[in-house]
Amino acid sequence: MWWREAVIYQVYVRSFADADGDGMGDLPGVRSRLPYLRRLGVDAVWLTPFYPSPQVDGGYDVADYRGVEPLFGSLADLEGIVHDAHELGLRVIVDIVPNHTSSAHDWFQAALAAPAGSKDRARYLFRKGAGPDGAVPPNDWQSNFGGPAWTRVIEADGEAGEWYLHLFDAAQPDLDWTNTDVVEEFQDVLRFWLDRGVDGFRIDVAHGLAKDQEMPDLGEQFVAGGPAPFGHPHWDRDAVHDVYRGWRSVADEYEGDRAFVGEIWLDEVDRVAQYLRPDELHTAFNFHFLLAPWEAGALREAIDVSIGALRDVGAPATWVLSNHDVIRHVTRYGGGELGTRRARAAALLMLALPGGAYIYQGEELGLPEVGDLPDELRQDPTYRRTGGERLGRDGCRVPIPWTPDGPSLGFGDGAPWLPQPPEWAGLSVATEEDDRGSTLRLYRDALAIRRRHDALGDGEMSWLDSDGDVLVFRRDRRFGCVVNAGAAAVPMPDALKGAAVLLASAPLDDDGSIPSDTTVWFESGASASANPHDS
Numbered sequence: 401m402w403w404r405e406a407v408i409y410q411v412y413v414r415s416f417a418d419a420d421g422d423g424m425g426d427l428p429g430v431r432s433r434l435p436y437l438r439r440l441g442v443d444a445v446w447l448t449p450f451y452p453s454p455q456v457d458g459g460y461d462v463a464d465y466r467g468v469e470p471l472f473g474s475l476a477d478l479e480g481i482v483h484d485a486h487e488l489g490l491r492v493i494v495d496i497v498p499n500h501t502s503s504a505h506d507w508f509q510a511a512l513a514a515p516a517g518s519k520d521r522a523r524y525l526f527r528k529g530a531g532p533d534g535a536v537p538p539n540d541w542q543s544n545f546g547g548p549a550w551t552r553v554i555e556a557d558g559e560a561g562e563w564y565l566h567l568f569d570a571a572q573p574d575l576d577w578t579n580t581d582v583v584e585e586f587q588d589v590l591r592f593w594l595d596r597g598v599d600g601f602r603i604d605v606a607h608g609l610a611k612d613q614e615m616p617d618l619g620e621q622f623v624a625g626g627p628a629p630f631g632h633p634h635w636d637r638d639a640v641h642d643v644y645r646g647w648r649s650v651a652d653e654y655e656g657d658r659a660f661v662g663e664i665w666l667d668e669v670d671r672v673a674q675y676l677r678p679d680e681l682h683t684a685f686n687f688h689f690l691l692a693p694w695e696a697g698a699l700r701e702a703i704d705v706s707i708g709a710l711r712d713v714g715a716p717a718t719w720v721l722s723n724h725d726v727i728r729h730v731t732r733y734g735g736g737e738l739g740t741r742r743a744r745a746a747a748l749l750m751l752a753l754p755g756g757a758y759i760y761q762g763e764e765l766g767l768p769e770v771g772d773l774p775d776e777l778r779q780d781p782t783y784r785r786t787g788g789e790r791l792g793r794d795g796c797r798v799p800i801p802w803t804p805d806g807p808s809l810g811f812g813d814g815a816p817w818l819p820q821p822p823e824w825a826g827l828s829v830a831t832e833e834d835d836r837g838s839t840l841r842l843y844r845d846a847l848a849i850r851r852r853h854d855a856l857g858d859g860e861m862s863w864l865d866s867d868g869d870v871l872v873f874r875r876d877r878r879f880g881c882v883v884n885a886g887a888a889a890v891p892m893p894d895a896l897k898g899a900a901v902l903l904a905s906a907p908l909d910d911d912g913s914i915p916s917d918t919t920v921w922f923e924s925g926a927s928a929s930a931n932p933h934d935s
């Protein structure tokens with residue numbers, strides 16, 4: 401079961417590599433860079449949506465679930481990626497977006513043209529407005545991107561009519577998952593891609609599909625945005641599990657260990673674990689780990705809570721530090737040299753933990769968030785819908801620097817869709833290739849050790865005693881990991897005395913102590929203590 405311990409590299413297609421020089425990443429670009437990912441040492445690639453789409457939300461507004469957006473290439477290009485990836489020993493996961501379609505999707509266009517109460521409208525969540533002339537939204541639900549979650553349509557007679565629900569942008573109408581057309585359509589879409597050899601799916605907003613059909617107000621109990629608490633009228637409702645039981649049975653019809661990973665933002669890990677029961681999804685992103693600050697106690701708690709909850713349902717843990725929706729972790733951890741140092745330490749922590757891990761493109765280069773994009777270039781609907789109050793997610797989506805020069809630092813031949821900071825020349829793949837101390841070389845070394853070391857990947861871990869700012873654990877009697885998240889150097893723990901350093905996120909001090917914000921991997925010889933608890 402590869403997915404129990406895979407390291408999966410997230411390719412944000414728009415920003416990875418631009419083969420045709422139009423400034424936008426594309427599938428031929430991704431295909432040309434697969435050897436880079438092989439060499440990096442990951443096990444699989446997750447591609448963000450490449451489907452036909454008006455790109456209102458970077459492709460998470462899908463107009464046709466069975467095609468490829470011409471901006472990104474063709475179906476043949478996608479098939480080429482799957483083919484080449486498999487030749488290289490890499491798996492391919494694609495994004496599926498079931499909570500909403502694009503407003504440009506045929507179904508929604510038909511719904512707009514059809515009258516209230518029609519079958520076409522029943523695939524979405526159309527409702528009458530409140531107030532005497534229906535001019536008030538049906539309830540107080542808010543869009544995740546800011547503003548109300550309802551938009552009113554103009555009916556065929558030219559009058560303002562019903563409202564439709566969109567938990568994201570108005571160009572992303574929510575589907576009604578009690579409608580059998582919707583259920584059947586998505587199972588068919590899964591088959592379409594499984595037939596083309598994809599190894600699995602990343603499920604967008606996996607906890608959002610079921611809504612309380614009564615559509616009660618959120619009131620003061622629930623706020624929009626952020627991880628959702630239990631009992632919410634549109635997040636994490638029990639009915640959503642039926643959807644995934646159906647999907648699992650589709651995937652299980654196929655050979656080759658196809659897998660689902662859910663994007664499930666919830667407060668309680670126990671609730672996330674419910675999605676990973678044996679007849680539902682295989683894994684889920686671990687946002688508790690991502691959200692934890694760089695503090696030993698908070699990290700340890702996130703690790704323990706995650707492993708505990710997932711063990712109860714037999715699912716492996718996964719770990720993630722960044723993705724295309726959050727501020728890059730170099731910046732979250734303090735930015736500059738400090739942030740980079742911590743990010744490197746966090747990477748070695750993540751890759752030593754039991755289970756699988758996700759790497760977001762560019763984190764292996766140590767890229768920070770770009771905070772000073774010109775306002776007029778910002779594309780995230782959040783920026784527009786909040787009147788600039790929230791900057792949105794463009795700053796983590798800036799195209800990857802491959803070389804220290806060229807019009808887009810090797811991303812393509814034209815100006816990139818978001819400008820790269822000039823100092824990224826020093827963080828380019830080519831620059832870091834040549835630098836033994838670079839973050840790229842650290843990731844590559846870590847992944848190589850992870851591949852060959854039996855103790856890493858799926859399995860158990862056990863904590864050893866340590867001081868407040870330090871985490872020490874073993875994976876087995878031979879592999880140990882020390883994370884010093886504090887500001888002062890600490891001596892090597894007694895329990896690991898005599899062990900050899902396999903890899904360190906920063907050079908150790910001359911006396912062998914572990915400097916601040918540094919993670920070290922140790923290998924103990926046969927003479928090391930057999931019992932992690934006897935230290």
Ligand code: GLC
Nearest residue numbers: 457460497568604605724725
């Ligand atoms: C998920 C995606 C995000 C997108 C949203 C709506 O959270 O990761 O990028 O905007 O869903 O589809």
